[in-house]
Each structure stands twice: as C-alpha cells, then as structure tokens.
Amino acid sequence: MRIGVFVCHCGSNIAGTVDVERVAREALKLPGVVFSDTNKYTCSAPGQESVCSAIKENALDRVVIASCSPRMHEATFRKMIAEKTDLNPYMLEIANIREQCSWVHKDREQGTRKACDLVAMAVAKVSCDRELFTTNLPVERRALVIGGGIAGIQAALDIADAGFPVTLVERESSIGGKMVMLDKTFPTMDCSACICTPKMSEAAENPNIEIKSLTEVESVSGYIGSFDVTLREKAKYVDYDVCTGCGLCETKCPTKKIPSEFNQGLSTRTAIYKPFPQAVPSKPTIDAEHCKKLQSGKCGVCEKVCPTGAIRYDDVDRVTTQRYGAIVVASGYELIDWTGLYGEYGAGRYPDVITGLQFERIVNASGPTEGHILRPSDRTEPKTTVIVKCVGSRDPNKGVSYCSRACCMYAAKHAHQYLDKVPDGTCYVFYMDVRCAGKGYDEFYMRTLQDGAIYVRGRVSKIYPEGDGLVCMGEDTLSGEIVRVKADMVVLETAMVPSRGSDVLASKLNVQRGPEGFFTEAHPKLRPVETNTAGVYLAGVAQGPKDIPDTVAQAGAVASKVIGLFARGQIESNPMLSKVDVSRCSGCRACVDVCPYGALGLVQANLRENSRKVTRTVCQVNEGLCQGCGACSVACRSGALDLLGFSDEGIMQEVEMLCQ
Amino acid sequence: MTANLTQQIRDRARDLLQSGTVSCFIAWEPARFEHWRTPVTIESPDEVDRIVVDEWCDQLIAKYALQRRGDGRIGMVARGCESRAVERLVADRQVSRQDVYLVGVGCTGMLDRDGGAPLKKCEECQRRNPVTYDEMVGETVEEPRPYRFGEVDRIESMEPEQRRAFFDRMFSQCAMCFACRNVCPACNCRSCFADAERVGWLEKDFGLDASRYWGLMRAFHTGDRCIECGECERACPMGLPLMTLMHKQVRDIDRLFGPYEGGGLSDAGPDPLRSYRTDDVEEFM
Structure with missing residues (x-):
C-alpha cells in the first residue's frame, strides 16, 4: 500500500490556524503513507498538477487530500485523478481540515492536533477503499410534467422548445391552474388571463407537448433516465377527436345549477361544461356526478344536439404506461380551508366574508359580476371593505406557521383595485407585517397607501353581523386601541397550502416533503429545483409558497436541468451504492422498510451453501434507484448490507484510528 | 396449569402427527434430574408420550422452529411467550405463520428448577395467554399484567x-x-x-x-x-x-x-x- 497525503494551505484559510507543514510531517509516520506534501491551493491548476505528478513519481495507489469539505472539491479531485492519472478515482479520501477544523478553531496548537487526527482517520479509511467503477445509464429523452399551472406550462414549453417531447398532466379539465383565475398581477397590473392564456394555447399547439387533462399519476417505478409512469386519464364522456368545441351542448344542458369551481362558487355551470371560455383543451367534459343521463339514464340532450356526434356516455378511464427520463413536479397549491379553522370569522356562514380568490373573480371582467364590485349577499356595491391578511398563515395555532409570501402584495393589489373601482369606498387592511421584497413591490404598496387604503396593524379577532353589514373587531397594536370597523364586505387573504394529494404523490415519486407538506428540494440554496430523488425536479409552489415571477423563473431553471440531462443523453451511475452479501442476508426485510427510495426488494435466490443448493429469500439492490444514503447498511444487524465507498470496515478503521 | 394438560397435549400431538397436519411437534420432555425439562421435537406419533407440559417447562421453545424450516408444518405448544416469539419470527420473515401450527395453552407461570420459586420472567409476564394460535387446549387464564419497570x-x-x-x-x-x-x-x-x-x-x-x-x-x-x-x-x-x-x-x-x-x-x-x-x-x- 502506497498512500500519499496532500495538505492544502488554502491560502491562509487553513494555514492561518493549522501548521500544515507539521500535519504533513506527522502524516508520514502513519502506516502505509509513503509520501506527503503541502500545497498553497491544491484545487488550482498548478496544485492539481503537483498532486498528479507526485502520484506518478511515487507510484501512489491511494490518495488523501486534506483540504476543504468534500462537498466543495471531492468531485474536482476525483475528476482530476480519473483524467490525469492511472489511479481509480475512488481511491481518494478528503480530510476536511477547513470547515470542520481551521474555521472553527482559534488556537493553532489545537487546530493542528485536530488536523493531524482528521488526516490519520482519512488515511485509515483510504486503506480500506476499493476500486469502484461507474457505468453509463441511458436516458429516455421525454419529460413528464405533473401539474398544468403556470409552473408546469412554463417548464413544459421550455423543455419542448429545446426539442424534447413532454407530457403535461393536469387533473382538472383545463390547464391554467390558479393563475388563470386571477384578475390582474402585481405590481404591473397586467391582466393575468391575458398573459396566461397565450401560454396555455402555446402549450396546446406545441407539437412536442401532449396535454393530458383529467389525468392523474397512478404509479411510478424506475429511476432517473428511465421512469415507467402509469397515468390514469379519467373518462371525459366526450370524444375529443370528434368534438369541435362549438359549445352547443353547454347551452342546451338542462342541469344548470352546479356551483362553478372556476368562479369559486359565485356563479353556476352546466353538467357538460368547459370551466372557462379560454380553457385548454378547449373542449367540454361531462361532470358524471351531476349528469342526469349518467346518473339516472334519462336525458341525453347533449348527444341529440351535438352536431358531430362526439358524446360518449359509455366512456371509461384510460390507463397508459409510458417511459420518461425526467419528472417535473409542479403540483401547485390550494388555499387553506379557513371555514373549519376560523369560527370567529363566521366559519363561512356570512356570505360577504369571501376569500381573496373569490375577490379575484368578482373584480374580473369575465367573472360573475362582470367586473363590478358587488358583494355576494345582495349584489350591492360595498362602501367599506376590510381586507384581513395572514388568515391561516403565520398562525401555528390554527393554520400554518409559515408566511405565504404572495399575500402582502396580493392584499395591496386588492385594496388598490377596490379603491380604483369604488372611488367613494373605504378600505381597511388588517396586517401583521407588510413584506414587500421584490422588484417594484414596495413602490406598489406605497401607491396603495396613497390610494387611501388604511392599514391597521393587528389581527381581526372577531367578525359578526350587524344590520346588513359586518363588524370586524381587532386591536390596533400600534396605538393599543380596540378597533371596530363596520364593513360591507370582508376579504380574507388565506394561506397557501400544498395541493390535496401531495402526500400520495410524494410517496409515488419517493420524494420528501417538509413539515409543512411542501416538497423538499435537495439543497435549499445550491440545488433548489432538484429533489433528493435523482431525475425528479420541483417547480412553483409545490416546493414552497412563491409568487408568479419566482414560479416562472423556477420553472425555467427546472427546464434547464431537464434539458441538460436530455442533452447528455446518458448518466454516469454513482458507484457508491449499497451492496448485499447474500450469504449473511436472512431476508428479514428491515432494509426494505427503511429505504427512502424504494431501492431494495426481496427476491428468491438460488444459492449454494455448504455444498447444498438452497432457495432463500434475500435482499436485492436496484442500482438505478439506490442513492447511497446508507440507511439500509445501518438497519442491517448482521452486516449483510454495506455501502461501497463508506464500508463498515472503513468507518470502523477511522474510529479505531481516532481512539489510538 | 391443570394436571391432565400433559395428556391433552400428547393426544393433540398424536392426532396432528397422525393426520399429517404437522411434520413434527415441539414441546418439552423430562430431563436428567427431577423438575428439569428440556425441549423436544417429536417426529412420530409413537413418541408423543415423551411430552411433558407442566409448571417446570422453563424454556422458550419457539426458536426451535428455525431448525425445522422447510420440513413442512411445525406443531408447537404455544404459551403467551411462544406465541409472541412466533409473531416475532413471522415479522422478521424467518417463518411464515402458515408454516407453524400453534396449540395454545394459558400459562400461570413457571417455577425455578432449583428451589421451585416462581421465575422472574413469569412474574413480569404481560401475556400469559397466546396472542395467536390455531387451537386452544384448556381454558384461557387471567392476565394480571404486573408492573415490570x-x-x-x-x-x-x-x-x-x-x-x-x-x-x-x-x-x-x-x-x-x-x-x-x-x-x-x-x-x-x-x-x-x-x-x-x-x-x-x-x-x-x-x-x-x-x-x-x-x-x-x-x-x-x-x-x-x-x-x-x-x-x-x-x-x-x-x-x-x-x-x-x-x-x-x-x-x-x-x-x-x-x-x-x-x-x-x-x-x-x-x-x-x-x-x-x-x-x-x-x-x-
């Protein structure tokens, strides 16, 4: 064994606290070490050159580099060894003497002693290292985007524009998500539908994008580059190949009193319907729950009036399986159901207490009131409106603990729109804080204040009816006075919560969710659109509350990751994976239960033991799914599982060395 | 434990072995000294009279099932502890529940072979009756669930x-x-x-x-x-x-x-x- 130790000064980052020359001298006394050296900047070109030539000149077969965190430069040095020497790149250990040593110590003697220990441990571990080899796995150049909101649409468009086919899956009957329901977008006040619907039709017309509406992900198997995804497309009862979207069926459908989901229950729709005129796909579906023909067999009006004969009452769900190389999760959000949480706001009993999204529909020109601000109860113009922020947000006792981020601006926009359309109206905004970080955001808030919106710092503690209005009671925490505002309408800016079914989707995709239920990114700063499952990416509010510009930016970032993966066309496998020694495996299944990636399974294996042929249940590792987290090797009591590159033996030797 | 329990178990073991329901039957037999019992695996109906089931059967016999894996269904006397041990082995996927045939008995605790004092493990016992069984012999017993911490x-x-x-x-x-x-x-x-x-x-x-x-x-x-x-x-x-x-x-x-x-x-x-x-x-x- 010929181990070389290279100690890095990192300028004064390390050398300032650690006597690197002494560390190099001490390292030479360690078993197996035949060479040691120091370097000003090992990661620089001359630094790398000197390491490579030392490896060749001294015929080193294992290398320890004592420098920064392996997260920083392990990949750099691996690449260097692979490309410039004959050594296997996995015969390398990094001793972190910067982040975990020089940066946290002030005393030079202590720091140096610790650096010596860290190097000794790395030498012990590298002695146990074995050569590991990567393989190239092919990538299916086809992406699946889950969720057809603005995040999903943007990601799909960007990937499709690069020339790769995309399937855009939406569980509702039209893509567009929440953005298409909004009236205007802050801070520029451009029409939300006017900028969202062109994207929707662009997606529909893009030859590389296949939109599957009323479709949900049934199951996912496989791994990066090769996910086999089963999709369930629900029965639409309309043959989209024949339907021209003329809309005659909608006008004739006798069932007309169904609350419209798109208009947030403020108007009604028919049983055969398109959620809104600009829907994509621009064709109707039958709501089986409310359709007379499908429920009782009597009606059939749409079939009679349809000029192309597109109605199919016997339509069934279609289940298809397709292979995808990458999956984008853009499943979005929904608003918290405040009615169950806030009894003091009437729990939904007062029709004039509405949500922000309902206000969006009221203020929208194509909404139920054609853009006139009329309150739901008696369709009169409210002269006093109260906007309550943080309903559910930042309220760990009742709602969620986090800030929903978009509501401060959203509330300012509502106040602005209300004062614009009701010039003689008064608008109160109850707030906890005003958070307007963003380009042009604070200016917009200031403009709303100039419009005359009255901001009251405090939470509304109670809303109760009085006469034909509502009284909002709260404390102005700046003056310390109790405030009672007689309002005609109250708008609650409710919290964003993960969309329903996120938990099920997370388990199908094997991705993690944070305590608040949003999907967790691989690294909060450096890998914000990846998940810990390779090949699964996050865009939009599915990852955490954010506004439209951030969502679109994130969708673009996701697309660049997916395009990068597809452009390479193959991925190098990570060889630091679990490995099972079947002779020790008793098939107890503990590893299968703890594996977060579903990478382990039990198989019947034909083995030869003590000169006898036996068939036993043993564990098997799926190398495509394994991420090398090591949970299984810890769970395995008999040590049948080991993590290559982090073998039990290597870790034991490290500890052993430290204890000497 | 009733006096004729041994006879009842012998009868059941004989029937199960004769009918081919089980390929072997695990219980206890008298050992070298008085009050000493040792686990025994009976393979033939003619040998069932070796079985003894009484208050001196201090050993847990469930683990012996592991030695008979793959030889057909295994019959076994199951007190609370044996039944839980079988559940454990099933959960660890070492045997499947169908591979084991449990003749359940309620247990009121075993005695120390040296001196006849109640065994500590039995005084702390939380499950005197089997939690799973294929048939019961005799009545279930009362569960005192003593504090064991x-x-x-x-x-x-x-x-x-x-x-x-x-x-x-x-x-x-x-x-x-x-x-x-x-x-x-x-x-x-x-x-x-x-x-x-x-x-x-x-x-x-x-x-x-x-x-x-x-x-x-x-x-x-x-x-x-x-x-x-x-x-x-x-x-x-x-x-x-x-x-x-x-x-x-x-x-x-x-x-x-x-x-x-x-x-x-x-x-x-x-x-x-x-x-x-x-x-x-x-x-x-």
Missing part, C-alpha cells in the same frame, strides 16, 4: 456515576458465552456480528470493554423487537439483570412512538426503528 425506575433514579457502576459491575461479570443471544427469538440473523472474523470489531478477550460492547450491541440489535420473554436473563449463567436494558428500551419506544409492543402485537406497520417516515420523531435533530 420497577428495576428501570430504580436505575433511572440513580446518579450517573452509580448507574455506570451498576452496568460496569453487570458487564464485568459477563462470560461472553452468548447464551443470551442463542435463546433470544429476536436474534435470528444468519451470522452474528459477534462472530465476525474481522479485526477491530468485537474483541475475543474477557475485558470489560468487550463485554460492555457486546451487551449494549445485543440490546440495541434486539431493542425494538424485544418480546420481553426474559429468556436472555433466565439463560444467563452469570445471572446478570439483562432485562433492565430491554425494559428500558421497550418503555422509551412506547413513549416516543406510541403504544407498541415487540412481537408484532400492534398493527401499526413495521417496527418503529425499522421504518422510514418523513414525519418521524426526531427531536434530537
């Missing part, structure tokens, strides 16, 4: 130095015979880490370090799956209070993860320490 309470109330001294004294007497492992129904690995021929793992000398390492590792390897049969403590030739660590873990796991008992008694899914959940308790992180 008295010793844990006592050790928890000690000062750290006292506690260390307690465990050091305990482990310094360990003879490293691994009897506790050999009888434990949760110790069902194909190869034990203690037998690994690797330098730097478990030392083979009789030092306190090695025996402490062995004792703690054994406790952790079985902690979340302990069925509290108390066999480790009964089998220990040095009489070490091994169940203190097991009881401590059982109680801690109960407190952290909700009502839970080893041996797959709860339907809450996999054992708490071998599951992956994002909402898992991690107040230490």
Whole structure:
C-alpha cells in the first residue's frame, strides 16, 4: 500500500490556524503513507498538477487530500485523478481540515492536533477503499410534467422548445391552474388571463407537448433516465377527436345549477361544461356526478344536439404506461380551508366574508359580476371593505406557521383595485407585517397607501353581523386601541397550502416533503429545483409558497436541468451504492422498510451453501434507484448490507484510528 | 396449569402427527434430574408420550422452529411467550405463520428448577395467554399484567456515576458465552456480528470493554423487537439483570412512538426503528 497525503494551505484559510507543514510531517509516520506534501491551493491548476505528478513519481495507489469539505472539491479531485492519472478515482479520501477544523478553531496548537487526527482517520479509511467503477445509464429523452399551472406550462414549453417531447398532466379539465383565475398581477397590473392564456394555447399547439387533462399519476417505478409512469386519464364522456368545441351542448344542458369551481362558487355551470371560455383543451367534459343521463339514464340532450356526434356516455378511464427520463413536479397549491379553522370569522356562514380568490373573480371582467364590485349577499356595491391578511398563515395555532409570501402584495393589489373601482369606498387592511421584497413591490404598496387604503396593524379577532353589514373587531397594536370597523364586505387573504394529494404523490415519486407538506428540494440554496430523488425536479409552489415571477423563473431553471440531462443523453451511475452479501442476508426485510427510495426488494435466490443448493429469500439492490444514503447498511444487524465507498470496515478503521 | 394438560397435549400431538397436519411437534420432555425439562421435537406419533407440559417447562421453545424450516408444518405448544416469539419470527420473515401450527395453552407461570420459586420472567409476564394460535387446549387464564419497570425506575433514579457502576459491575461479570443471544427469538440473523472474523470489531478477550460492547450491541440489535420473554436473563449463567436494558428500551419506544409492543402485537406497520417516515420523531435533530 502506497498512500500519499496532500495538505492544502488554502491560502491562509487553513494555514492561518493549522501548521500544515507539521500535519504533513506527522502524516508520514502513519502506516502505509509513503509520501506527503503541502500545497498553497491544491484545487488550482498548478496544485492539481503537483498532486498528479507526485502520484506518478511515487507510484501512489491511494490518495488523501486534506483540504476543504468534500462537498466543495471531492468531485474536482476525483475528476482530476480519473483524467490525469492511472489511479481509480475512488481511491481518494478528503480530510476536511477547513470547515470542520481551521474555521472553527482559534488556537493553532489545537487546530493542528485536530488536523493531524482528521488526516490519520482519512488515511485509515483510504486503506480500506476499493476500486469502484461507474457505468453509463441511458436516458429516455421525454419529460413528464405533473401539474398544468403556470409552473408546469412554463417548464413544459421550455423543455419542448429545446426539442424534447413532454407530457403535461393536469387533473382538472383545463390547464391554467390558479393563475388563470386571477384578475390582474402585481405590481404591473397586467391582466393575468391575458398573459396566461397565450401560454396555455402555446402549450396546446406545441407539437412536442401532449396535454393530458383529467389525468392523474397512478404509479411510478424506475429511476432517473428511465421512469415507467402509469397515468390514469379519467373518462371525459366526450370524444375529443370528434368534438369541435362549438359549445352547443353547454347551452342546451338542462342541469344548470352546479356551483362553478372556476368562479369559486359565485356563479353556476352546466353538467357538460368547459370551466372557462379560454380553457385548454378547449373542449367540454361531462361532470358524471351531476349528469342526469349518467346518473339516472334519462336525458341525453347533449348527444341529440351535438352536431358531430362526439358524446360518449359509455366512456371509461384510460390507463397508459409510458417511459420518461425526467419528472417535473409542479403540483401547485390550494388555499387553506379557513371555514373549519376560523369560527370567529363566521366559519363561512356570512356570505360577504369571501376569500381573496373569490375577490379575484368578482373584480374580473369575465367573472360573475362582470367586473363590478358587488358583494355576494345582495349584489350591492360595498362602501367599506376590510381586507384581513395572514388568515391561516403565520398562525401555528390554527393554520400554518409559515408566511405565504404572495399575500402582502396580493392584499395591496386588492385594496388598490377596490379603491380604483369604488372611488367613494373605504378600505381597511388588517396586517401583521407588510413584506414587500421584490422588484417594484414596495413602490406598489406605497401607491396603495396613497390610494387611501388604511392599514391597521393587528389581527381581526372577531367578525359578526350587524344590520346588513359586518363588524370586524381587532386591536390596533400600534396605538393599543380596540378597533371596530363596520364593513360591507370582508376579504380574507388565506394561506397557501400544498395541493390535496401531495402526500400520495410524494410517496409515488419517493420524494420528501417538509413539515409543512411542501416538497423538499435537495439543497435549499445550491440545488433548489432538484429533489433528493435523482431525475425528479420541483417547480412553483409545490416546493414552497412563491409568487408568479419566482414560479416562472423556477420553472425555467427546472427546464434547464431537464434539458441538460436530455442533452447528455446518458448518466454516469454513482458507484457508491449499497451492496448485499447474500450469504449473511436472512431476508428479514428491515432494509426494505427503511429505504427512502424504494431501492431494495426481496427476491428468491438460488444459492449454494455448504455444498447444498438452497432457495432463500434475500435482499436485492436496484442500482438505478439506490442513492447511497446508507440507511439500509445501518438497519442491517448482521452486516449483510454495506455501502461501497463508506464500508463498515472503513468507518470502523477511522474510529479505531481516532481512539489510538 | 391443570394436571391432565400433559395428556391433552400428547393426544393433540398424536392426532396432528397422525393426520399429517404437522411434520413434527415441539414441546418439552423430562430431563436428567427431577423438575428439569428440556425441549423436544417429536417426529412420530409413537413418541408423543415423551411430552411433558407442566409448571417446570422453563424454556422458550419457539426458536426451535428455525431448525425445522422447510420440513413442512411445525406443531408447537404455544404459551403467551411462544406465541409472541412466533409473531416475532413471522415479522422478521424467518417463518411464515402458515408454516407453524400453534396449540395454545394459558400459562400461570413457571417455577425455578432449583428451589421451585416462581421465575422472574413469569412474574413480569404481560401475556400469559397466546396472542395467536390455531387451537386452544384448556381454558384461557387471567392476565394480571404486573408492573415490570420497577428495576428501570430504580436505575433511572440513580446518579450517573452509580448507574455506570451498576452496568460496569453487570458487564464485568459477563462470560461472553452468548447464551443470551442463542435463546433470544429476536436474534435470528444468519451470522452474528459477534462472530465476525474481522479485526477491530468485537474483541475475543474477557475485558470489560468487550463485554460492555457486546451487551449494549445485543440490546440495541434486539431493542425494538424485544418480546420481553426474559429468556436472555433466565439463560444467563452469570445471572446478570439483562432485562433492565430491554425494559428500558421497550418503555422509551412506547413513549416516543406510541403504544407498541415487540412481537408484532400492534398493527401499526413495521417496527418503529425499522421504518422510514418523513414525519418521524426526531427531536434530537
């Protein structure tokens, strides 16, 4: 064994606290070490050159580099060894003497002693290292985007524009998500539908994008580059190949009193319907729950009036399986159901207490009131409106603990729109804080204040009816006075919560969710659109509350990751994976239960033991799914599982060395 | 235990073996001295009169099922502890429930072969009746469910130095015979880490370090799956209070993860320490 130790000064980052020359001298006394050296900047070109030539000149077969965190430069040095020497790149250990040593110590003697220990441990571990080899796995150049909101649409468009086919899956009957329901977008006040619907039709017309509406992900198997995804497309009862979207069926459908989901229950729709005129796909579906023909067999009006004969009452769900190389999760959000949480706001009993999204529909020109601000109860113009922020947000006792981020601006926009359309109206905004970080955001808030919106710092503690209005009671925490505002309408800016079914989707995709239920990114700063499952990416509010510009930016970032993966066309496998020694495996299944990636399974294996042929249940590792987290090797009591590159033996030797 | 239990079990064993329901029947037989019983595996209906089932059957026989895997269905007398041990082996996928035929008996506790005092493990027993069986012989018995954490309470109330001294004294007497492992129904690995021929793992000398390492590792390897049969403590030739660590873990796991008992008694899914959940308790992180 010929181990070389290279100690890095990192300028004064390390050398300032650690006597690197002494560390190099001490390292030479360690078993197996035949060479040691120091370097000003090992990661620089001359630094790398000197390491490579030392490896060749001294015929080193294992290398320890004592420098920064392996997260920083392990990949750099691996690449260097692979490309410039004959050594296997996995015969390398990094001793972190910067982040975990020089940066946290002030005393030079202590720091140096610790650096010596860290190097000794790395030498012990590298002695146990074995050569590991990567393989190239092919990538299916086809992406699946889950969720057809603005995040999903943007990601799909960007990937499709690069020339790769995309399937855009939406569980509702039209893509567009929440953005298409909004009236205007802050801070520029451009029409939300006017900028969202062109994207929707662009997606529909893009030859590389296949939109599957009323479709949900049934199951996912496989791994990066090769996910086999089963999709369930629900029965639409309309043959989209024949339907021209003329809309005659909608006008004739006798069932007309169904609350419209798109208009947030403020108007009604028919049983055969398109959620809104600009829907994509621009064709109707039958709501089986409310359709007379499908429920009782009597009606059939749409079939009679349809000029192309597109109605199919016997339509069934279609289940298809397709292979995808990458999956984008853009499943979005929904608003918290405040009615169950806030009894003091009437729990939904007062029709004039509405949500922000309902206000969006009221203020929208194509909404139920054609853009006139009329309150739901008696369709009169409210002269006093109260906007309550943080309903559910930042309220760990009742709602969620986090800030929903978009509501401060959203509330300012509502106040602005209300004062614009009701010039003689008064608008109160109850707030906890005003958070307007963003380009042009604070200016917009200031403009709303100039419009005359009255901001009251405090939470509304109670809303109760009085006469034909509502009284909002709260404390102005700046003056310390109790405030009672007689309002005609109250708008609650409710919290964003993960969309329903996120938990099920997370388990199908094997991705993690944070305590608040949003999907967790691989690294909060450096890998914000990846998940810990390779090949699964996050865009939009599915990852955490954010506004439209951030969502679109994130969708673009996701697309660049997916395009990068597809452009390479193959991925190098990570060889630091679990490995099972079947002779020790008793098939107890503990590893299968703890594996977060579903990478382990039990198989019947034909083995030869003590000169006898036996068939036993043993564990098997799926190398495509394994991420090398090591949970299984810890769970395995008999040590049948080991993590290559982090073998039990290597870790034991490290500890052993430290204890000497 | 009723006087004619032995006869009833013999009759059942004969019937089961004759009808081919089971290929063998595991019970006890008298051993060399009075009040000594030893596990026996009966393979022929003619041999069933060797079986004795009485208050001296101090050994847990469930683990013998492992030696008969693949030979057809295994008949067995099942008290509370045997039934829980079988559940444990099923949960660890070492046998399937259909491979075992359990003749359940209610148990009122066993006596020490030396002196006839009630066994400690039986005085702490939480399950005198089988939790699973294919047929019952005799009546079920009353379940007193005695408090079993008295010793844990006592050790928890000690000062750290006292506690260390307690465990050091305990482990310094360990003879490293691994009897506790050999009888434990949760110790069902194909190869034990203690037998690994690797330098730097478990030392083979009789030092306190090695025996402490062995004792703690054994406790952790079985902690979340302990069925509290108390066999480790009964089998220990040095009489070490091994169940203190097991009881401590059982109680801690109960407190952290909700009502839970080893041996797959709860339907809450996999054992708490071998599951992956994002909402898992991690107040230490």
